[in-house]
Amino acid sequence: MANACFSILAQVLLAPQEKLLSDLLELAQKLEKENYSLKQEVRHSSQGLEDQQQHYSHLTTQLEHLQSHLTHMEKMSMLGQMVAGIAHEINNPITFIYGNLPYIEEHVQDLLKVLQAYQGNSRESIVATLESVDIAFIQEDLPRIVDSMKLGADRVRELVLTLRNFYRLDEPEMKAADLHEGIEDTLLLLRHRYKSEIEIVKELDNIPPVECHINQINQVMMNLLSNAIDALLESDISQPKQIIIETRLLSSNHLCISISDNGPGVALGIQSRLFEPFFTTKPIGLGTGLGLSICHQIITETHGGKIYCCSSPGEGTTFRVELPIRQKHFETAEVLSETKPLSP
Numbered sequence: 001m002a003n004a005c006f007s008i009l010a011q012v013l014l015a016p017q018e019k020l021l022s023d024l025l026e027l028a029q030k031l032e033k034e035n036y037s038l039k040q041e042v043r044h045s046s047q048g049l050e051d052q053q054q055h056y057s058h059l060t061t062q063l064e065h066l067q068s069h070l071t072h073m074e075k076m077s078m079l080g081q082m083v084a085g086i087a088h089e090i091n092n093p094i095t096f097i098y099g100n101l102p103y104i105e106e107h108v109q110d111l112l113k114v115l116q117a118y119q120g121n122s123r124e125s126i127v128a129t130l131e132s133v134d135i136a137f138i139q140e141d142l143p144r145i146v147d148s149m150k151l152g153a154d155r156v157r158e159l160v161l162t163l164r165n166f167y168r169l170d171e172p173e174m175k176a177a178d179l180h181e182g183i184e185d186t187l188l189l190l191r192h193r194y195k196s197e198i199e200i201v202k203e204l205d206n207i208p209p210v211e212c213h214i215n216q217i218n219q220v221m222m223n224l225l226s227n228a229i230d231a232l233l234e235s236d237i238s239q240p241k242q243i244i245i246e247t248r249l250l251s252s253n254h255l256c257i258s259i260s261d262n263g264p265g266v267a268l269g270i271q272s273r274l275f276e277p278f279f280t281t282k283p284i285g286l287g288t289g290l291g292l293s294i295c296h297q298i299i300t301e302t303h304g305g306k307i308y309c310c311s312s313p314g315e316g317t318t319f320r321v322e323l324p325i326r327q328k329h330f331e332t333a334e335v336l337s338e339t340k341p342l343s344p
């Protein structure tokens with residue numbers, strides 16, 4: 001355009017006046033046309049810009065809808081996982097209560113028989129009944145069963161409270177608690193499952209009270225012990241079935257709890273998946289695969305500890321939990337090994 005103007009101007013300087021006038025007119029017309037088409041272009045592109053702007057704002061609205069939908073779905077899935085987790089945890093103590101009912105029933109039947117014999121007042125029948133009923137065993141076993149059922153009921157109540165306080169789970173302050181007491185409670189709850197078939201060996205160190213949410217740590221013990229019992233009851237190993245519970249002081253602010261069984265072990269191919277939510281090798285209805293993922297969350301996220309599995313297939317499994325004793329050292333805690341050694 002500029003070149004064209006210069007060449008016309010050059011001609012203007014050289015040409016006669018009429019020619020000069022017509023060329024000037026022509027130039028003016030050209031300029032006007034150019035101007036018009038430029039204006040058109042600007043109008044089109046500003047229209048295009050407006051269209052694009054509308055399109056983008058439409059997309060932004062859609063994106064916002066999608067985001068809020070995703071947040072909602074995320075909340076629902078968290079809620080679903082939480083409910084599944086709580087249902088999983090409630091299932092354990094309910095099973096103890098339910099599992100103990102037949103024994104209570106048996107003992108109560110025996111005691112009623114004795115009572116009836118006394119009511120009949122015949123000396124022979126009283127002696128015969130007392131001989132047929134193991135009163136000494138009932139005296140010893142009945143309070144234990146009732147204790148275990150009471151603990152089960154307490155655990156259910158605590159879990160329901162946990163459900164109510166779910167969104168404030170991290171707020172209630174931790175308290176110094178006796179881990180050994182928690183282990184004893186848990187063993188009592190599981191007694192009906194391991195009773196005659198599995199020997200429990202305790203190698204307990206002299207550990208101080210640990211600052212923790214004891215209900216949650218008990219939940220971890222419950223899951224690890226239940227898994228060990230499941231593994232042993234399913235296996236047909238020739239040697240006596242055994243679970244070893246060990247506690248050990250690691251340093252002035254760390255201790256570890258190990259739960260080892262001499263069951264079938266964990267196949268190498270699945271060792272890295274054990275802590276994934278919903279990972280299970282148990283048949284549908286027998287395992288949800290949530291136990292270890294709940295343990296992992298409680299130990300690492302809530303208590304700043306570590307949990308890992310050491311297993312050699314065919315030789316047994318050890319789950320090792322490492323915990324800080326005082327939580328104020330949480331951030332400066334010694335770095336504890338993240339690796340999962342494969343041999344116990």
Ligand SMILES: Nc1ncnc2c1ncn2[C@@H]1O[C@H](COP(=O)(O)OP(=O)(O)OP(=O)(O)O)[C@@H](O)[C@H]1O
Pocket residue numbers: 088223227228231261263264265266274279280281282286287288289290291292293317
């Ligand atoms: N002591 C163990 N010995 C062998 N395998 C184990 C042991 N502990 C856990 N596992 C394996 O880890 C898997 C996951 O365990 P997790 O506790 O998360 O779920 P689950 O026991 O299958 O189901 P749930 O805990 O809901 O009953 C188990 O299915 C089992 O294959």
Ligand SMILES: [Mg+2]
Pocket residue numbers: 223226227287290291292
């Ligand atoms: Mg389990």
